[in-house]
Amino acid sequence: MSKKILIIEDEKHIVDILKHNLKKEGFTTIEAYDGEQGLEMGLNDNPDLILLDIMLPKMDGFAVCRKLRQSVNTPIIMLTAREEEVDKVLGLELGADDYITKPFSQRELIARIKANLRRNSIDESNNSNEKSKGSMVFGELTIDFDRYEVIRAGKVIELTLREFELVKFLAQHQGQVFSRESLLKKVWGYEYYGDVRTVDVTVRRIREKLEPEPSNPQYILTKRGVGYYFNKAEQT
Secondary structure: OOOEEEEEOOOHHHHHHHHHHHHHOOOEEEEEOOHHHHHHHHHHOOOOEEEEEOOOOOOOHHHHHHHHHOOOOOOEEEEEOOOOHHHHHHHHHOOOOEEEEOOOOHHHHHHHHHHHHHHHHHHHHHHHHOOOOOEEEEOOEEEEOOOOEEEEOOEEEOOOHHHHHHHHHHHHOOOOOEEHHHHHHHHHOOOOOOOOHHHHHHHHHHHHHHOOOOOOOOOEEEEOOOEEEEOHHHOO
16 A cells, blocks of 8 residues: 655645655655644544645644644654754754755655655554563663653653654664764664754754753763764663
């Protein structure tokens, strides 16, 4: 069965181009031309992935993303017409999986879509089929692989699926330093495309949620000039 892509974009000519190229790649598409309609379709029509523009009538893309993330883990790629760093960071912090700046090449967009779908399919397969992974404990922090939960001091920490996958991957390779490019490949599934700032924003977001003192992290540490690693000394 072909994967269904929800396009939330108010410019019809862009929607038409996206539809044409996605259908050539074997995807089916559904379309919404404002934020309110897009939110409703994202919640009720079970898309496999959402392409979400930021500048939309009735409800902007940031608000749509925030509301979607309260209910669904569907991969979201945000489309922005500006190179503004704040737009990209805010989108990722609200739970988007990726962003791409207009004008973008169709080849790059298709690569990003396929990577996110592939990653999500692996995540769902692991979550439903691998029930014997147990958990890892690092002081007050517990990573429960069966429940896809991270718990600190008895309280469940709300993480997006991608945030959890990054925590899990680093924890399973304690002490090993990974470059941003390597993490994009291993956690996001990007072979050739992807912005390394996606990793930085995701790590910062995780630290804000997990760490007692985000500015002085205990769990996910930075190897300056190289990348990130999980603090091996913390496991109990």
